[in-house]
Amino acid sequence: MVEDVAMDAVFHALAHGARRQMVHRLSSGDLTVGELAEPLSMSLAAASKHLKVLERAGLIQRTVIGRRHVCRLRPAPLAAAEAWLRFYERYWTERLDALEALVVAAPTEDDEEEA
Numbered sequence: 001m002v003e004d005v006a007m008d009a010v011f012h013a014l015a016h017g018a019r020r021q022m023v024h025r026l027s028s029g030d031l032t033v034g035e036l037a038e039p040l041s042m043s044l045a046a047a048s049k050h051l052k053v054l055e056r057a058g059l060i061q062r063t064v065i066g067r068r069h070v071c072r073l074r075p076a077p078l079a080a081a082e083a084w085l086r087f088y089e090r091y092w093t094e095r096l097d098a099l100e101a102l103v104v105a106a107p108t109e110d111d112e113e114e115a
Contacts, residue, residue: 006058007084010077013057018042019050023059026073033062033069 013019022036037047051071054060058077063070 006077007081009057010059010081013053013059014081016050016053019054022047022050022054022071023073023078026060026071030070030072033071036071 014023018040021040025031025036025039033044033047033051036051037044040047042050048069051060051062051069055062059074061072061074063072
């Protein structure tokens with residue numbers, strides 16, 4: 001049950017585009033709150049609220065150095081989410097394989113012109 005709550009927090013955190021962009025940017029290294037907020041054209045207060053959601057999900061760690069808040073990605077919760085998604089991957093892979101078979105078997109315009 002605790003694992004379900006943690007997974008819910010991860011998917012909730014990743015449900016917002018700004019937070020996904022923050023996670024992506026943090027994959028390249030540590031950034032301050034200001035550096036994370038700047039390309040998103042949002043205030044530091046708004047960025048901080050998004051970062052709190054990411055913190056609660058365990059996706060980032062924030063360290064205060066003087067007046068600077070430096071954020072670091074914590075990838076373990078992402079790995080758990082990926083493992084959960086990987087279990088279901090076979091279902092969409094099977095459907096894509098079936099779609100590919102239909103497309104390959106479908107007559108083309110060249111086939112119809114020859115007939």
